[in-house]
Amino acid sequence: MTPDWLEQTPKAAQDYVANRRLDEIECIVADIAGVARGKAMPASKFARQEKFFLPNSIFLQTITGEWADNPSGAFTEPDMILTPDYQTTTAAPWTADFTLQVIHDAYDQQGQPVPVAPRNVLKRVVGLFEAQGWRPIVAPEMEFFLVARNTDPNQPIIPPMGRSGRRAAAKQAYSLSAVDEYGKVIDDIYDFAEAQGFEIDGILQEGGAGQIEINLAHGDPVRLADEIFFFKRLIREAALRHDCYATFMAKPIEGEPGSAMHIHHSVVDLQTGQNIFSDDKGREAAPFLHFIAGMQAHLPAAIALLAPYVNSYRRYVPDFAAPINLEWGRDNRTTGIRVPISGPEARRVENRLAGMDCNPYLGIAASLACGYLGLTEARDPRPECLGDAYISEDELPLTLGDALDLMSESKPMREVLGDEFINVYESVKRNEYKEFLQVISPWEREHLLLNV
Structure with missing residues (x-):
């Protein structure tokens, strides 16, 4: 049975997993450098969740892995709410199992787009x-x-x-x-x-x-x-x-x-x-x-x-x-x-x-x-x-x-x-x-x- 969320994805993603057991979902967001940050999880768990969390400090990480100073003050690392954009769902065909990648949009806890997230900057x-x-x-x-x-x-x-x-x-x-x-x-x-x-x-x-x-x-x-x-x-x-x-x-x-x-x-x-x-x-x-x-x-x-x-x-x-x-x-x-x-x-x-x-x-x-x-x-x-x-x-x-x-x-x-x-x-x-x-x-x- 096809999960409901998969019906919202592009045809290429649906074709990739057709008649196959979908193993894993990579929930990703681009940081300042364009590096993919996020988490991977079993497909069954992804289907049960509508949002995920990551600290907003990922946008303060440098290309070397160090942490830059926070211009707004305290380094408290509050969680962002990551919401999947199902239209970005695509295969990861090089993996050993059947995996899909999904880009997520970053919002703060008040539901506003995180202004430093690169995808949000382009949308702005x-x-x-x-x-x-x-x-x-x-x-x-x-x-x-x-x-x-x-x-x-x-x-x-x-x-x-x-x-x-x-x-x-x-x-x-x-x-x-x-x-x-x-x-x-x-x-x-x-x-x-x-x-x-x-x-x-x-x-x-x-x-x-x-x-x-x-x-x-x-x-x-x-x-x-x-x-x-x-x-x-x-x-x-x-x-x-x-x-x-x-x-x-x-x-x-x-x-x-x-x-x-x-x-x-x-x-x-x-x-x-x-x-x-x-x-x-x-x-x-x-x-x-x-x-x-x-x-x-x-x-x-x-x-x-x-x-x-x-x-x-x-x-x-x-x-x-x-x-x-x-x-x-x-x-x-x-x-x-x-x-x-x-x-x-x-x-x-x-x-x-x-x-x-x-x-x-x-x-x-x-x-x-x-x-x-x-x-x-x-x-x-x-x-x-x-x-x-x-x-x-x-x-x-x-x-x-x-x-x-x-x-x-x-x-x-x-x-x-x-x-x-x-x-x-x-x-x-x-x-x-x-x-x-x-x-x-x-x-x-x-x-x-x-x-x-």
């Missing part, structure tokens, strides 16, 4: 669009590296061994032969995605050694952030099956390009369903330019969310396929804000600044927040960049500390994302930054030990 931004009569649409691109197993952090990351017996080579962008080198991993990614009900728009080889890009079809921002959250785990599990790692670090290998999470945005009118970036004659409309202007004005204050770690800023290197500017241009990949070729109904703006290491909920929320502010401020962008934007002057923070300063001081970002969230995020990231600064690198030992 989407709600601001909806209050104006708009629906934001996004299409993310995920870049990542397959790398050889690395069990010693003191050793550099190297590319994986391919089926040819050679390590993956760089500068093979768009090569199908390069993708075939680790075809078994790709096959498992496809199989896992199909079992989980996810649609892959395309897979291609990027410019780095072992670097892959997966494109997802456009859609609702919260649903797409959920999918990226799930995809990161899915891809890691597929890689582990074939004796390699998948990494979403922004810059895992010295001398190779970094990994981005390019985000395409459009906005449709809730009443008409029409793309507001195009007028009734198919031409570029004023809101299209306003959205771009908002990104130019507010992206500096959002970089701490799009580039959340010290390693993130190693990706912002000129001439390494990572734009470090606020220029915009049509079909110009050297600009930080690109307008891809498209028809009027699909006119969109691509943010090329976000790193794949960002929390997908927060990266999409921050990017949409910049566009939303542009729409409401109705400002105009700078003239289009028609040449090589890589030679433009630096306009973005190039260290995590500077990025956090800009975010913390930005009143518009605080208004859109919420004061409490900004304060908690800053506390977590300051803690991580301080911990990093206490580590002495091999470069320092090599060049400073005997020379200064």
Whole structure:
């Protein structure tokens, strides 16, 4: 007999457990870093409960497992109420038994959304669009590296061994032969995605050694952030099956390009369903330019969310396929804000600044927040960049500390994302930054030990 709650889940989840004994449910929520936190329980127990509890301190935990200071004062760790969003239910096809994952929404004990929960932050931004009569649409691109197993952090990351017996080579962008080198991993990614009900728009080889890009079809921002959250785990599990790692670090290998999470945005009118970036004659409309202007004005204050770690800023290197500017241009990949070729109904703006290491909920929320502010401020962008934007002057923070300063001081970002969230995020990231600064690198030992 199918449990009542399972009837509220997507068809892919129901198909996965059809005529099988469902063993376990993983109740999960994304923390500040995008790490899945929660608890696993027998399916029979999950069916008897409507809510679960976790301490709100999970949003103060850093990527190293330490605890950041609580900006609101006492560290009392009250319980949050976690409510399942059954529409996020999906398989965990790599497990030995039959397991489903369910993303939960976090509420306080008064029934209000927890303002620092990343999924709630994104829902808040989407709600601001909806209050104006708009629906934001996004299409993310995920870049990542397959790398050889690395069990010693003191050793550099190297590319994986391919089926040819050679390590993956760089500068093979768009090569199908390069993708075939680790075809078994790709096959498992496809199989896992199909079992989980996810649609892959395309897979291609990027410019780095072992670097892959997966494109997802456009859609609702919260649903797409959920999918990226799930995809990161899915891809890691597929890689582990074939004796390699998948990494979403922004810059895992010295001398190779970094990994981005390019985000395409459009906005449709809730009443008409029409793309507001195009007028009734198919031409570029004023809101299209306003959205771009908002990104130019507010992206500096959002970089701490799009580039959340010290390693993130190693990706912002000129001439390494990572734009470090606020220029915009049509079909110009050297600009930080690109307008891809498209028809009027699909006119969109691509943010090329976000790193794949960002929390997908927060990266999409921050990017949409910049566009939303542009729409409401109705400002105009700078003239289009028609040449090589890589030679433009630096306009973005190039260290995590500077990025956090800009975010913390930005009143518009605080208004859109919420004061409490900004304060908690800053506390977590300051803690991580301080911990990093206490580590002495091999470069320092090599060049400073005997020379200064």
